[in-house]
Amino acid sequence: MSQQLKETITIAGKEYQSRLIIGSGKYKDFQENLDALETSGAEIITVAIRRVNLGQNSDEPSLLEVISPETYTILPNTAGCYTADDAVRTCRMARELLGDHKLVKLEVLGDQKTLYPNVTETLIAAEILVQEGFDVMVYTSDDPLIAKRLEEIGCVAVMPLGAPIGSGLGIRNPHNIRLILENASVPIIVDAGVGTASDASIAMELGCDGVLMNTAIAEAKDPVLMASAMRKAVESGREAFLAGRMPRRLYASASSPIDGTFF
Amino acid sequence: MAVFASWQHGDVCSGLLQASNLAQVSSDEWLKAMNLFINGEPKEVEQATSLLLLLEILKMGKGRIAIELNGEIVPRSLFQQTVLQNDDALEIVQAIGGG
Numbered sequence: 001m002s003q004q005l006k007e008t009i010t011i012a013g014k015e016y017q018s019r020l021i022i023g024s025g026k027y028k029d030f031q032e033n034l035d036a037l038e039t040s041g042a043e044i045i046t047v048a049i050r051r052v053n054l055g056q057n058s059d060e061p062s063l064l065e066v067i068s069p070e071t072y073t074i075l076p077n078t079a080g081c082y083t084a085d086d087a088v089r090t091c092r093m094a095r096e097l098l099g100d101h102k103l104v105k106l107e108v109l110g111d112q113k114t115l116y117p118n119v120t121e122t123l124i125a126a127e128i129l130v131q132e133g134f135d136v137m138v139y140t141s142d143d144p145l146i147a148k149r150l151e152e153i154g155c156v157a158v159m160p161l162g163a164p165i166g167s168g169l170g171i172r173n174p175h176n177i178r179l180i181l182e183n184a185s186v187p188i189i190v191d192a193g194v195g196t197a198s199d200a201s202i203a204m205e206l207g208c209d210g211v212l213m214n215t216a217i218a219e220a221k222d223p224v225l226m227a228s229a230m231r232k233a234v235e236s237g238r239e240a241f242l243a244g245r246m247p248r249r250l251y252a253s254a255s256s257p258i259d260g261t262f263f
Numbered sequence: 264m265a266v267f268a269s270w271q272h273g274d275v276c277s278g279l280l281q282a283s284n285l286a287q288v289s290s291d292e293w294l295k296a297m298n299l300f301i302n303g304e305p306k307e308v309e310q311a312t313s314l315l316l317l318l319e320i321l322k323m324g325k326g327r328i329a330i331e332l333n334g335e336i337v338p339r340s341l342f343q344q345t346v347l348q349n350d351d352a353l354e355i356v357q358a359i360g361g362g
Contacts, residue, residue, distance in 0.1 A: 023362030033360065048361025051302040051354065052323060062326050064358050069327075079361050089331075093356050096336050097329035165362065214362030 007238070009209055011187055012103055012135035012156040014073070016043045019204070020234045021075065021189065023214025024048075027223065030066040036217050037067065040227035044073040046105055046214070048080070049094050074098060075137065077105040082118065084108060084125035091129055104129065105159075105191075107139035115165040115192075119146045123153065130154035139191050142176035144183060151186050158186055159212060162203060163193025166215040170199035174206055181207045197226075197233035204237025205245070297349040308347070315342040321355075328357050 008015040021044040027033040037045055045067060064074070076094035078087040091104045108125055110118030117140050129136050130153055137157040138150050147158045160180055163169035170193060171177060181188050187209035194200050194213040203211050211234055220226035269275050296307040301321075308317060314337060318324050330337050331354040337345055347353075 024360040025362040027360060030360075046362055047358040049329075049356050050359050050361075052328060052357045054302060054304060054321060062357060063360055064327050074358065076358060077361055092336055093329040093331065093354075094358075096338065097327045097356065097358065099327075 007242070009187060011044075011137070016073075017041075018043050018231075018234075019210040019238060020200070020230060021046070021191075021210060021212040022217055022227070022230075023212070024063060024067065025214050026218035030061065030063060032223055033218075034066055036223045036227040037072070039224050039231065040217065041231045042072075044075050046075045046077045046212070049076055049078075049090050049097070069098060069101075073103065074101070075103055075105050076101075078107050078125075080109070081107070082109050082121070084121045084128065087121070087125040088128050088132075091134055092132075095134070102133060103135045103137065103156075105137050105139060106155075117141055117161070119143065122146075123149060126150055126153045126155055137189070142173050142180065144176060144179040147180045147188075148183050151184060156186060157189055157209075158184065159189045159191035161192040162190045162199065163195075165192045166219075167193055168195025168199075168216060168219075169193055170195055171202050171206070174202065177203070177206050177208065197229040200230055200233040201237035201240070204234055205240050207241055210234070297347070299347060300350075300352040302353070302355055310349075312347050313343055314345040314347060317347060317353075318342065323355065326357065328355055330355050 008017055009019050018041045020040055020042045022037060022040050022042045023046045024033050025048065027036070047063060076098065078090045081087040081090055087106055087108050091106070094104060095101055106122065106125055106129060108118050108121040110116050119141055122138060122140060126136055126138055136155040137159055138155045139159045139161070140146055140150055142160040147160055150158050158180070160177060162171040171190065172193065177190065189210040189212055190203040190208050191212035194203070194211060194216045196216065200211045200213070213230065217223050217226050217230060269278070297310050299306050299308060308320065314330065332345065333352055
């Protein structure tokens with residue numbers, strides 16, 4: 001039982017058992033989302049903030065009636081924002097609708113095709129939001145200087161992408177993620193680009209504090225099964241990291257002794 | 264109330280008719296609806312509708328929402344006492360699925 005210690009992650013002063021954060025987008029319905037969420041073991045789930053449809057049926061449940069803020073930590077995002085202004089406005093609305101809730105995921109995009117973050121606008125938005133008392137988990141590129149700057153501004157977690165949002169290409173630049181980790185004093189959570197379980201494990205084996213994913217689960221052929229895989233991947237990657245891996249060698253190193261051979 | 268005096272019967276009648284037309288126009292003004300913009304769409308409601316009443320009309324009373332009125336967030340505690348005015352622009356948002 002030596003390494004079965006219940007090791008937690010602390011974000012904005014709150015402890016979580018799970019290092020996996022998932023999204024609520026692209027699911028076929030709320031029930032599938034809830035099933036995947038429960039199977040994944042995630043305690044934090046992202047949501048988007050959008051206009052209410054004026055004609056919508058008030059009898060149908062809304063997302064937060066199925067995935068309750070009483071049970072889960074809701075992480076409102078600023079998806080679709082291309083300016084710091086829009087992102088700040090979105091966070092303020094999110095804080096109001098969730099009842100003085102401070103934890104937000106800041107993302108300011110720069111390009112529709114790649115959904116790559118606009119880091120200059122992100123820096124501006126982060127500064128304003130931190131000053132207004134938000135706990136900012138910030139989506140960014142894998143540039144180590146920007147990551148450090150966002151931490152210095154006061155973000156509670158820095159979330160470098162592994163690959164473009166929804167691309168499923170995995171961790172494209174593990175070296176930069178390592179550089180970010182070396183310099184970090186806040187949790188580093190890979191956000192975007194994870195496609196399958198091994199991608200999540202790789203992120204955790206590098207030493208990341210967590211992984212955030214949406215499409216990898218929602219667009220799997222069996223989302224609930226993939227949620228189970230991701231749960232294990234994040235846990236096993238974390239254990240492998242803590243266990244301290246063997247060194248890589250150019251040549252072989254025999255596993256059986258030479259002494260005592262009888263031939 | 265209108266009072267007309269004239270030696271000419273016709274003048275009295277036309278004077279009273281004019282006064283009653285004026286009265287009709289005033290009452291129309293008073294009942295006139297006002298225009299709002301809600302989530303980018305125009306909508307007519309009665310004058311002096313409060314934000315709380317508007318949400319009931321739109322059937323958005325329950326559920327977690329946030330509202331911006333002319334660019335400023337209105338806290339829920341102020342919905343009842345916030346009276347809407349002509350050409351007010353509102354954004355009403357909710358949480359939906361997203362990554």
